Amino acid sequence: MKTYADKINTVLKPAISSMPLVLDLFAGCGGLALGFEAQGFPTLGFEMDADCCATYKHNLVGDCLQVKLDANYAFPKAQVVIGGPPCQPFSVGGHQNGLHDARDGFPAFISAVKQVKPDIWMFENVRGLMYKNKDYLDLVISELESLGYVVEFKLMNAVNHLVPQNRERVIVVGHRGEFHYPSVISQKVTAGQALEKVPVESTADSKYLTASMDAYVAKYEKASNCITPRDLHLDRPSRTVTCRNLAGATGDMHRLVLEDGRRRRLTVREGARLQSFPDWFDFKGSETSAFNQVGNAVPPMLAFAIANCFKDYLQSTVRLNSSEIRKRQQPRQLDLLVA
Known part of the structure; x- marks a missing residue:
């Protein structure tokens, strides 16, 4: 019988194909990118922590640029943007500066979407963004909706996607219509x-x-x-x-x-297993740094499920576009009658 370790060690392997490039902002050690690379997406990470960058480069196919992102950063073109922007725990109704706070990662994320104009994008954050900081989430969503996207958010628990851990995170996705979140898996891993x-x-x-x-x-x-x-x-x-x-x-x-x-x-290895990192995934830096990388990461199996939905969305969009092109190329019925 295949063990859980066998499963994640087999499933979570980078397998880059012809899928479009993914920009991974505030990439951390690459948990989110690993799920996307295992679904065939090439990735390019952006992360300010040196150990995280080293871990990303060592384990993933994609490169990771060590950079502190802000709203003025010039991003390369890509069809997909993902990330986990750091968010200061405040409400816009208070005395803070909201999107103008220098400690906040959302201005850089919004700027990336403005510049790149991806077909689809997503970010993840702690569940408190939906409750205690709902005013701020509404502000961020309003900014992104103004760019022409359908924006949806959902509280997802990693335990419903083959991660042996109760971990709730809000997943916000921007698209042009017809995106579907991953289905819940009834099987739970202890x-x-x-x-x-x-x-x-x-x-x-x-x-x-x-x-x-x-x-x-x-x-x-x-x-x-x-x-x-x-x-x-x-x-x-x-x-x-x-x-x-x-x-x-x-x-x-x-x-x-x-x-x-x-x-x-x-141990670091045990924490990584509970986060669904495969055993071959090696964390660079000190033990404390490795613990921080593990604790901050998006569980790769959750990322794998989300990336699969991104793949379905992009492939269905291609099919729809191809169908529309064929329609335009065919003579209209009136034209046939005239001929």
């Missing part, structure tokens, strides 16, 4: 299925919780009225993987309970 025998193994980078850390965790869970311990439960999908709960020695950190009762922090 953390135990994803990690297999890894939880009972110890490696050189295994870090165990000390007695004082165990006491701190117990105090944290009691203070927060935690009913279910924050340990990794192997019989269900993981809770959301983040930079903080992977690398940080906090009460909320991900940790495994071993058969002898000891608890240890997840």
Whole structure:
């Protein structure tokens, strides 16, 4: 029987074909790009972090330019634009500067869409953008709709797309009509299925919780009225993987309970597996940098599902355009009667 590792190691392999170029803005380590490259799209990443760029270049076919994007950056032409623009947690109703905030990535993303005029584009962001910062999301969507796109957004949970983790993100897509989001997959992958025998193994980078850390965790869970311990439960999908709960020695950190009762922090490789990264995907930089890359990434299996919908959309658009051309080339019925 094929294991989860077998599946992601086989499915998530770059397989560049004749699909159009994808510009991947705020690309991180390439989780989103990996899903697109596995569906045949060539990619070009834009990312300011040096370790992320190194990881992207090492694992993917596409290049990654180390650059800090802003609204004045000149982008190359492409039919597809994707990315995860950083968004400052504020409402436009407050005293902040909205799209004029220098820390915000959306002006650069909107500028790219204006310049490139792609057939289809998308960005992903945290679920709070739909709720706490809904005013700001409305402003961004209004700007993008003014460019002539049909803009839709949907809260998607990665667990519904063969990712062993409950991870909700808002996925915003701009298109010319007839785009369909990925269908939900009823099968759910548990953390135990994803990690297999890894939880009972110890490696050189295994870090165990000390007695004082165990006491701190117990105090944290009691203070927060935690009913279910924050340990990794192997019989269900993981809770959301983040930079903080992977690398940080906090009460909320991900940790495994071993058969002898000891608890240890997840390794980079284990965090990557919960994010659906294949085992061959190598993270460059320090351990802390690798944890940050894993925690910030779009799960590649979620990206793979979205990229498949992009492929269907672009191919159906080509078919529709070809049909329209044939119609225009055929003599009208009135012309035939006159002849």
